[in-house]
Amino acid sequence: MRVIERPRAVAGTVAASLLIGLVAAPGPVGAGADALPPVIAAPAAAPRPGGTVTSSSLPFVVSWSGTDAGSGIARYQLQRRVDGGSWETLALPSRTAGSLVTRLRPPHEYRFRVRATDAAGNTGAWAMGATFRVRRPAEDAAGLATEGPWALRRATGYLGDRALRSGSAGATATFTFTGSQVAWFGTRGPGYGSAQVLVDGARVATIDLRRDARTYRRILFRHAWPASGPHTLVIRVAGTAGHPLVDIDGFVVVDPPAPDPVLVGAGDVAVCGQDGDSATARLLDGIAGRVFVAGDLAYPDGTTRQFRDCYGPTWGRWSSRTSPVPGNHEYHWAGAVPYFAYFGARAGTAGRGWYAYDLGTWRVYHLNSNCSIVGCAAGSEQVRWLQADLAALPRQCVAAVWHQPLFSSGRHGNNANVRALWQALEAAGAELVINGHDHDYERFAPQTATGIASPGGIREFVVGTGGAALRGFGTVKPNSQRRNAATFGVLRLTLRAGGYDWRFVPVAGSSFTDSGSATCH
Template structure:
């Protein structure tokens, strides 16, 4: 790589309110179930919603959708399993539209129940306790209005779901409206046709709704998706990936090049992570690998295994960088070398990897771990300002998990935000790059700029 001066321009973008999709989450205005063994009993205030065929239990959900100003482009029902018989139920029910939207949850009993008479929306197979599942309900939700969904099962191996009375695990109707997001390019440099895009974040999928909203951003951004660890909460199990990551960021799995985080390693050996991503995560159990995008060499590293000088990873990184013929280098991993976050301090253990990247004139590093966004000026491995050949560091832990606060602001921190979920988009030019923080619909924080390769 040749060594040249770095030219940096920073601009803040304002997004046109109608340019991107909006995602809104609704909870039921009514939900209940009926049981043929208690024909006169009303279960409207129960914390559970039963689905079974022996005893026969049927569930009813009602949502009022309001405030939409653009056409509906997608609708998803999310439900949370409270209890099953044994480790798993073989059947989570069949979900159908209903024409009756006037029923009251405190009046419905087995003897007095609305008909489940509409089109079939979808079905669930085996379900597990304390797990989220989702059903595509595009065929039902067409705009503002009130909608009813009935759930039945042909299996005697039933399941109980959480009702609206439970609060945080109540059913959710997630509605997306408007055109797909199309973030505008930074005004400092326009992408040339064919310039690759690298877009992503870390600290992503849990039982909340922000991961759904950041996944909706990816729907409208072409390119390679990166993750900077803690892909799924709480423990990186196969079940966590199936319940939380797969329904959201999972639809972009085929174009995703991930990095692992400490929550992924809460499962021994991060076996859930490596099994889910397969070859896209590099050699199983190692967690570091590289690939090329246009004029860029991209390195995904693993902050959860040894990063010391002389470690297998550090030696691999130096050999990998020495072998690259690309003029620009981009690296990412989970635990940040530099951060102003209050929950996790700057990670000095990752220093030998930063030193190796600096020695080979790398340009950009992205990490996560603290659930917020932060951008630093180009720095040397000790954190000193270095506009000649320093690496620009980003913290992009705003992929969906709950936000963290800032503590002591570190030297050379140029931009910060917490509480805005989003993704970080890089357009990789032949000899430079643009970055852009893209917020989820309804939030306004933006940060963008450009830099040159060394």
């Protein structure tokens, strides 16, 4: 018996996690039947020449190839992973296409994999491409140096409404960067001339920019190396008589993933008819990493419609890299059924909602603090599971996410029902607990489960700032170090080996922030 996958196609740049149905089908029988699967070369992604760069995404083409000595390749399956999240199946232009034009969002990390099935039904192994990050340095990037006359020009067609321009022969712009691929994007049209391109000191191309109609933000040149390293790209104005102009709108760089993983997110997110979650979702667009959601994702009742229409259009576009926990509002629907259906395996076992994963050198626990429903007391199934996992997979650095905080100066205040979760983590030397529930931001000093300040205790963040209406503070609790109840935003944690950095990132137009660093116990 062989297995045939029937994937649902994913539209758009990012999409929710997909379930792939598996059905059994009889394989070929008889003498001489083709029993060997196709052999596939790993997929490679590159900036697409002539493609248009936008404020949110970059044009790329993903290419691959395969051979089958028997019955021939009948179809390919291409999948993509963003920031280490779930694999997504992408729709291909045809069953046997060897490339796909797609769009990638900077500064996120991507990985592609492809496999093939032949006409006899044999499916080969996944061919894995390398994980890479895409960046989009602008015309004012720190690595760009100019010689000769260049001027900053403004027009609505440019990215960010501005670009560098020169029409003087011999004027140069040198972009210094580290990466495995680079592309230059700019303008073509009447009045534009030619530019010579030098890579690492060697002239490699002359680009003709003259066209009858003006087009902005087009990929004009790209270059690749076998491995990432330090490089220079020089653009030299040729000074074409009568039409000498050259624009530099920016660059695309492909480089290795960031050395330290990022955990970013908030709780208390989406309310239809309000726009706080739209603003915080735009922050996620610009921050690579694993997304946590600390409960109360879709107000007011966590229904299927509210997940689809309220959460889905904003934070839902990053569901494939999201690790959620349920809040009390998810349980307004019995058993939080729509929540578990929306996230599938990413929410843990349905009906329980607790799970763990490694992120770099860290161990991260997502727990269910709806204690009257799932149990959080000492000896409960959840606490026993947590203690067993902490003992079986010890780490120097441990973090946990759940909804209702043990300590809070917000309207709901302290919730003693979760104390056993904290005690289990504290006994294992955990560093961080991240909560929502109160619609504010609050950072506590490291403390014990009984609220005693201690360098060996756990630091708690309350980050109920994902988009639901903010609320003021009540009585300030001991060990509270930083508070704000007027700013939507997300908490970004960089999880280093042996330590962490935190930063509260406010939405556009707000100025409050909070940042710091600490080492693990």
